[in-house]
Amino acid sequence: MGVIDGAMNLVFGGGRNVVSETMGVFRENAEAQAQREAQLQAAALGQFASEFQVERKSVWDRFIDGVNRIPRPALALGTLGLFVSAMVDPVWFAARMNGIALVPEPLWWLLGAIVSFYFGARHQVKSQEFQRSFATTIASTSNVVHNLGVLDALARDRDGGDDANPALNEWLRDER
Structure with a gap:
């Protein structure tokens, strides 16, 4: 009994598992590897989260965001309204279009520049939001x-x- 106990203590004694420790030299511990992978992924996602974190907006910022959403629907609905008004009252519509014909060309250029900058900036914001969502998917x-x-x-x-x-x-x- 003493020889068997001595052999077992040699292999498994002292609160250690010599077989397991020896295997750890030749083969990676799957549980420890899974923990390291989970920590690495959590760190990467934490970095992405901090990089793309959205700040809480003030009442003023939310108001301005609401105002910024008005031009596109207003342009679309206004254009549809012009078609309806041309069919409902062609004389009234013709009078308004004659008034628009009197607008000087430099003012049309200015209007074109303003609308282009507005939609260009909006396109850039949407593009950046898409890149953020793409980065999250890749992660x-x-x-x-x-x-x-x-x-x-x-x-x-x-x-x-x-x-x-x-x-x-x-x-x-x-x-x-």
């Missing part, structure tokens, strides 16, 4: 790939591995 790609690998392993285990149906496995190899 989650490694997680999706890992999950697909886990699901594939589960499917193989469910199907009994490679020994369940040799004919099917050969057919699948030929398909790849």
Whole structure:
């Protein structure tokens, strides 16, 4: 009994597992690797979150954002209104269009520049929002790939591995 206890204490004694520690030299600990990957991914997502964090807006900023949303619908609805007014009262419409014909050309250029800058700035903001959402999607790609690998392993285990149906496995190899 003393020899067996001595051998067991040599291998597993002192609160240590010598076999496990020795295996750790040759093979990476899967649980520790998963923890490191989770920490790395959390750090990357934290960096993205801090980079693209949206500040809380004041009442004034929200009011201005609301005002900035008016021109596009106003232009679209105004244009539709012009079509309706031309059909409802053509004389009234013709009088208004004659008035617009009297606007000097430099004023049309100014109006064109203002509208172009407004829509150009709005396009830039929307483009930056798209890039932010794209960065978030890219950040989650490694997680999706890992999950697909886990699901594939589960499917193989469910199907009994490679020994369940040799004919099917050969057919699948030929398909790849």
